[in-house]
Amino acid sequence: MRVLIAPDEFAGTLSAVQAAEAIAEGWRRQAPDDVLDLAPMADGGPGFVEVLHRALGGHLHVVTVRGPGGASVPATLLLVERGGVRAAYVESAQACGRHLLDATDPELASSYGVGELLLYAWDAGATEVVVGLGGSGISDGGAGLLAALGAQADVALDQGVRGLAGVTEVDLTPARERLRGLTLHAALDVDIPLTGLFGTLKAAGEQRGIAEERLPALDGHLEAWANAVDRRLSLDKGAGAAGGLGYALMLLGATQEPGIDLVAGAVRLAERCRRADLVLTGEGAFDFSSRSGKVPYGVADVAAHALRPCVALAGQVLVGAREMRVLGIESAYAVVDLVGEEAAFADPAGSLAQLAQRVARTWSR
Template identity: 35%
Template sequence: MKFVIAPDSFKGSLTAKEVALAIKKGISKIFPTAIFELVPMADGGEGTVQSLVDATDGTIISKEVTGPLGNKVTAKYGLLGNSKTAVIEMAEASGIGYIDKLTANPLITTTFGTGQLIIDALDHNIEEIILGIGGSATNDGGAGMAQAIGIHLLDAKGKELPFGGAALAHLAKIDTSNIDDRLTKVKIVIASDVTNPLTGKNGASAVFGPQKGATPKMVQQLDKSLIHYSEILQKSLNKDVAALPGAGAAGGLGAGLLAFTTAQMKHGIDIVVNYTNLKNKVYGADFVITGEGGIDFQTQYGKTPFGVAQASKSISPNIPVIALAGYVGKDVDVLYQDNVIEAIFSTVSGAKSLERAFEDSQDDIAQTSENIARLIKVLRS
């Protein structure tokens, strides 16, 4: 019997690889001679670097960069096992984890550190960059990132703009003469499921600004700054990116990447399915086991368990897909439609605090997996 085990991380407790090992441990008690394919997964958000590094026997690299508030932080990114692909999570350098209620201020936060990670990856002679852009603390349209890769954003006096989204209101000229020319030779793939435009009522400032500390007044100010920014981009680069789906992702970093590089935007789960070679590993499998920390009706919109199930069914339409989750939420019945996922199991063993649930997660996942294996054995006997 062959099991493909392809979970996401259980946020706050276990990496995707640790989840996969716990599932294998439980199933192995009942099927000790089974074949196991462990495929750590992610959907382009938090955990994507670790999952792809684990899945490809890659390497984690640490780099001191400029954080969203301008201070120095240590960020990590990955080099995949092929030594040709770097995978970066912008949140490592410019993420919301670096701010709190007292320091959150999207008028001044910057993506400069994300640009520094891109340059450091280029120094490793890579040919491709996968860039996950979820969880930002910024609303600068990717301006900081642009400055880090060699672009000068100048005001009417020819002075470099300071960091932050508010400064974009004073942008008068974009000088691309010093951009790192290695970027023209590297493929950049943006991993994002956000489809918001850069500006307007569905734009970066209005939709995502408040969670980064923006007051209603700030939202208006930031949106006006990004509108001006997009106008200068179009005038200087002949690129109209403001209305493109995903331009508003990560406070407009999507727009900056699309304007200043050759980046293309793709669904995060599709990227990970491709780089982990998941579809080939499904051939000949009897069951696919997936999961993540929480599953609900939103899982159908690009989350790992649904993406794993769809990819698996595209290879083997009748293969059963079973999903595990620490939390099973609202309206999960929608995931059973069209037999994409056959069963969903909660892994939490009894009523307990969230802290205790995190502590017990490895053992609970293993126990739930063992119980599933016992049921499979009964049904197959």
């Protein structure tokens, strides 16, 4: 039996590569004769560069950028030569991810470091840059990114969403000129607008540490930012991705693509699904939000087109059987249901391997 293993990261515990290896280890214990094909996945968030490096090869360059709170943080630039084009892949979460907030006031968290990543890519000779969006700890509408490229305004653009209060005048000309000739692509994990009921703060402000009662006022700051720059564009799908980094990249002329689609193409997911008898996917928390550009839904969709069953292994499963079917998942299994929450966090790889061994009893021939 051929089994394709294509999980996302298990946020805070396992990278996608580690998760795939843990699932494979557990599966082999139960079904050693099965042929396993490991295809770690990402949706633009944490792990995006690692997964693409595994799939595409290329050269990794470690650089230092400004983190969301101002301290220097390491980030990785992936350079890939293809058909005479030098493409760079960067991951916004490495410069301003939620895991970097620590004691930083989330209202002051800045995306400045993502702009620095673009400059590094440009200086390295890249002619196009793909920016993975997801796992963001900022909500500044991409103002920090644009400030790093030279944008000017009547407020400080590198002081987070709170710093945008009262903004009325913005000059993006220096930022656009700085990267003239560079082709930009945004790999999105969500397709929400910048502001409003379905905007970035409403969707993920509290996950980034912003108090619920502060969300309306800060959304007003983003409204002011949008009015000062390009109101129409702020309403487009994807503008609210990664705290508004999608909006900043759109202002620079970036095209958009779901991150899961980009990664699926890079790892030849459709072709590998057709060769498999069963497809396994997974993530830390499998819930109905997985339908919005997330890895399990994307993998299940590709598996469905290949007429292959797809099963999910997750840290937690927060949907019922009906919701699973809507997401294209035949069955979903939770680590915490098998070993308990404490054990799951104490030994995430071992616990996931245990779960995979248990699932193989049901699904392996």
